[in-house]
Amino acid sequence: MTAxxxxxxxxxxxxxxxxxxxxxxxxxxxxxxxxLLLSPALVLLAGMIYPFGLGLYYSFTSYxxxxxxxxxxxxxxxxxxxxxxxxxARALEFTLGFTVAAVAIQxxxxxxxxxxxxxxxxxxGAIRALMLMPLMMPPVxxxxxxxxxxxxxxxxILNYLLSFVGVDPVNWFxxxxxxxxxxxxxxxxGNLPFVALILLGGLQALPTEPYEAAKVDGAGPIxxxxxxxxxxxxxxxxxxxxxxxxxxxxIFDVIYATTLGGPNDATTNLHIMAYQYSxxxxxxxxxxxxxxxxxxxxxxxxxxxxxLWNKAAESTV
Amino acid sequence: MxxxxxxxxxxxxxxxxxxxxxxxxxxxxxxxxxxxAYYKQAKIDWQQAKGQSLTIGLNKHPFTESLLxxxxxxxxxxxxxxxxxxxPEAEYFTKLVADLSQQRGEFSVIMTGPMxxxxxxxxxxxxxxxxxxxNPKLTDAAWYKLDDFYPALTAANRWNGKDGSGVGEGPLYSxxxxxxxxxxxxxxxxxxxxxxxxPTTLEEMAEAARQVKKNAGIPGITAxxxxxxxxxxxxxxxxxxxxxxxxxxxxxxxxxxxxxxxRSVKYTELWIDMVRESGxxxxxxxxxxxxxxxxxxxxxxxxxxxxxxxxxxxxxxxSKVAGKVGYALLPAGPGGKTYSGLWTWALGISRxxxxxxxxxxxxxxxxxxxxxxNATVGYRNYNPSRQSVTNDPRVQEIMAGWxxxxxxKTVAKNLETARVAWVPQSERQRLGDIWARAxxxxxxxxxxxxxxxxxASGEVDKVLKEAGIK
Numbered sequence: 036m037t038a039x040x041x042x043x044x045x046x047x048x049x050x051x052x053x054x055x056x057x058x059x060x061x062x063x064x065x066x067x068x069x070x071l072l073l074s075p076a077l078v079l080l081a082g083m084i085y086p087f088g089l090g091l092y093y094s095f096t097s098y099x100x101x102x103x104x105x106x107x108x109x110x111x112x113x114x115x116x117x118x119x120x121x122x123x124a125r126a127l128e129f130t131l132g133f134t135v136a137a138v139a140i141q142x143x144x145x146x147x148x149x150x151x152x153x154x155x156x157x158x159x160g161a162i163r164a165l166m167l168m169p170l171m172m173p174p175v176x177x178x179x180x181x182x183x184x185x186x187x188x189x190x191x192i193l194n195y196l197l198s199f200v201g202v203d204p205v206n207w208f209x210x211x212x213x214x215x216x217x218x219x220x221x222x223x224x225g226n227l228p229f230v231a232l233i234l235l236g237g238l239q240a241l242p243t244e245p246y247e248a249a250k251v252d253g254a255g256p257i258x259x260x261x262x263x264x265x266x267x268x269x270x271x272x273x274x275x276x277x278x279x280x281x282x283x284x285x286i287f288d289v290i291y292a293t294t295l296g297g298p299n300d301a302t303t304n305l306h307i308m309a310y311q312y313s314x315x316x317x318x319x320x321x322x323x324x325x326x327x328x329x330x331x332x333x334x335x336x337x338x339x340x341x342x343l344w345n346k347a348a349e350s351t352v
Numbered sequence: 353m354x355x356x357x358x359x360x361x362x363x364x365x366x367x368x369x370x371x372x373x374x375x376x377x378x379x380x381x382x383x384x385x386x387x388x389a390y391y392k393q394a395k396i397d398w399q400q401a402k403g404q405s406l407t408i409g410l411n412k413h414p415f416t417e418s419l420l421x422x423x424x425x426x427x428x429x430x431x432x433x434x435x436x437x438x439x440p441e442a443e444y445f446t447k448l449v450a451d452l453s454q455q456r457g458e459f460s461v462i463m464t465g466p467m468x469x470x471x472x473x474x475x476x477x478x479x480x481x482x483x484x485x486x487n488p489k490l491t492d493a494a495w496y497k498l499d500d501f502y503p504a505l506t507a508a509n510r511w512n513g514k515d516g517s518g519v520g521e522g523p524l525y526s527x528x529x530x531x532x533x534x535x536x537x538x539x540x541x542x543x544x545x546x547x548x549x550x551p552t553t554l555e556e557m558a559e560a561a562r563q564v565k566k567n568a569g570i571p572g573i574t575a576x577x578x579x580x581x582x583x584x585x586x587x588x589x590x591x592x593x594x595x596x597x598x599x600x601x602x603x604x605x606x607x608x609x610x611x612x613x614x615r616s617v618k619y620t621e622l623w624i625d626m627v628r629e630s631g632x633x634x635x636x637x638x639x640x641x642x643x644x645x646x647x648x649x650x651x652x653x654x655x656x657x658x659x660x661x662x663x664x665x666x667x668x669x670x671s672k673v674a675g676k677v678g679y680a681l682l683p684a685g686p687g688g689k690t691y692s693g694l695w696t697w698a699l700g701i702s703r704x705x706x707x708x709x710x711x712x713x714x715x716x717x718x719x720x721x722x723x724x725x726n727a728t729v730g731y732r733n734y735n736p737s738r739q740s741v742t743n744d745p746r747v748q749e750i751m752a753g754w755x756x757x758x759x760x761k762t763v764a765k766n767l768e769t770a771r772v773a774w775v776p777q778s779e780r781q782r783l784g785d786i787w788a789r790a791x792x793x794x795x796x797x798x799x800x801x802x803x804x805x806x807x808a809s810g811e812v813d814k815v816l817k818e819a820g821i822k
Binding site: 099101103187188190209214294295296298314316 | 446449450453471474475577578579580632633634635636637638649651778781782785789792793795796798819820
């Protein structure tokens with residue numbers, strides 16, 4: 036006990052030979068060492084904080100690239116005016132609706148895939164390896180590949196295949212509902228492996244005792260899933276919901292590469308809208324305000340999900 | 353050891369080949385000398401900016417492809433170092449505005465065009481080129497022959513800088529490298545087979561589209577439809593201008609939006625009904641290349657778009673309709689005339705560039721008769737902006753057969769009345785985007801044409817006011 040309370044040797048008075056100038060010379064590197072070691076992280080942090088700060092500042096201005104003379108500090112005008120912007124309400128609605136639907140579909144399907152791959156089936160290793168392929172593709176490439184496959188006539192391979200089961204050509208990107216569904220399919224195809232992988236990892240980490248107890252109690256597969264697997268897996272489920280919610284709220288590449296937010300603004304989310312204002316119309320002030328709103332949305336949702344994750348993690352300990 | 357043995361074994365072969373390689377290099381050098389001889393006819397010192405460097409901002413385009421292999425020639429001619437950045441159109445213009453607005457001078461020479469210049473001139477981002485053209489130290493006017501360019505094209509690249517007017521007046525801001533106007537291309541084989549009349553009015557065009565769809569089982573017409581300016585500036589606005597005998601303008605004299613003019617409403621109703629009824633099902637997601645490729649692949653009966661798309665339709669290597677296409681003017685209005693829009697890709701110079709003279713030497717070289725002829729003959733950069741290139745026998749031989757001769761006649765006739773379709777002001781991109789969104793409201797039956805266009809006019813007025821344009 037006494038030994039545990041003894042202060043570390045560096046906290047005690049310096050030994051006699053370290054007094055005076057010699058000690059000071061050696062102490063200086065010690066004092067700066069932590070900063071030196073942290074410097075890459077600090078540079079990285081500055082690289083993040085500076086553009087963020089600049090963006091935040093611009094969101095309070097009328098910054099418009101081609102009218103430098105009209106640059107003014109407008110306080111909260113850009114935020115207040117968002118309420119009057121009809122597209123903002125539609126974009127916000129799509130952002131939230133898409134996130135809820137994408138997370139529900141991807142986590143639901145991901146769980147099913149994880150349970151399937153967790154079972155002892157022949158060729159499990161090969162299936163797991165194949166399943167990871169979409170993760171290796173950049174989302175833009177994924178989107179362009181699907182765009183070609185989703186041509187609206189039977190020239191598109193997807194409609195061609197559907198014709199064998201008697202389905203008429205689907206107007207994938209040319210109708211408002213079709214475009215929303217198409218973006219959802221592409222996003223799900225690209226991200227399902229990630230969800231399944233996390234949940235599969237969770238399944239493999241679960242203790243075996245509760246399953247043995249459930250078996251002794253005569254529980255069937257559905258009951259075991261409902262009362263043993265899902266509660267034990269809940270921290271992993273919340274974690275994957277957190278990741279997917281953050282990504283779905285700010286999805287950009289798939290939409291930009293396929294629909295550009297159309298048709299009829301059906302797939303315009305806050306990210307696409309902020310891009311249009313900033314880089315298509317060069318109204319940086321307004322675009323940054325929209326980006327900040329999106330950021331706040333991501334932060335709030337992430338915070339709520341993190342709290343849920345903490346609770347789930349505590350309840351399974 | 354192994355690689356050393358290989359190297360030694362290769363020595364006799366190298367010894368045998370060396371004279372031929374040297375000879376080959378000699379031929380290449382001689383060929384390059386020949387090429388340079390044309391430019392050296394100009395009575396200017398091409399080496400006056402030797403050692404300077406330029407970065408060229410380029411859009412991905414056949415003209416760009418034609419320039420790249422020639423850049424070593426330019427280096428040899430001038431001693432100027434060239435770097436370039438090529439980007440797809442949307443990304444290119446975003447990057448360009450970012451560079452110009454900060455006046456960093458990253459791009460010395462830029463690819464631009466009349467309507468784009470309206471965005472870059474008011475904040476003084478690009479240089480007028482007249483001083484370069486008049487300076488005998490920099491330009492041999494007799495050799496360069498500015499008057500060889502189609503007058504309508506150089507006029508389109510002039511602007512006096514006043515919002516709402518002045519195209520064709522004031523300084524020349526860029527030199528055109530191609531011409532683009534808008535005509536009707538139709539499947540002559542299908543029209544002949546089913547006795548369909550080549551349309552001369554919008555109503556007839558809708559009927560022809562209906563007939564093609566009914567008889568040939570393919571969309572009667574394809575057209576751009578994505579919700580952006582790109583969908584508005586070609587066939588649609590040219591058709592509207594023609595429908596109103598060239599009288600209608602999207603902004604009136606006081607720069608008040610006029611999208612909801614009754615003539616514009618009527619035209620929009622007819623156009624949207626036509627594409628909804630006889631167009632491709634994915635019209636609302638169709639970009640220019642989708643429309644062009646659909647027609648090239650035989651998946652549409654008509655297309656009202658850029659004349660030079662004919663180079664794609666008539667390319668037997670990739671087209672299913674080569675030799676089966678007819679060309680005609682866009683449907684006319686009550687006055688019987690068409691009023692096509694006009695666009696030219698063109699080269700301009702950023703004001704922020706440090707090497708202005710070098711930049712001009714590059715522009716002069718890249719728009720010289722030989723360079724542009726090479727772009728057209730070797731890289732299908734249509735339609736030529738210089739009359740001498742159009743009249744070159746090699747170009748005539750290629751273009752004369754298109755549409756059984758109807759192509760060249762149609763383009764020539766079209767250029768008699770073609771002009772820049774838009775009212776000059778720097779928020780044209782935004783206006784076009786708002787307008788295109790209104791068309792989607794009509795197409796998806798969320799609003800009537802009158803209501804959608806009225807709403808769009810209101811939005812445009814708000815933007816122009818906010819931008820201080822009116």
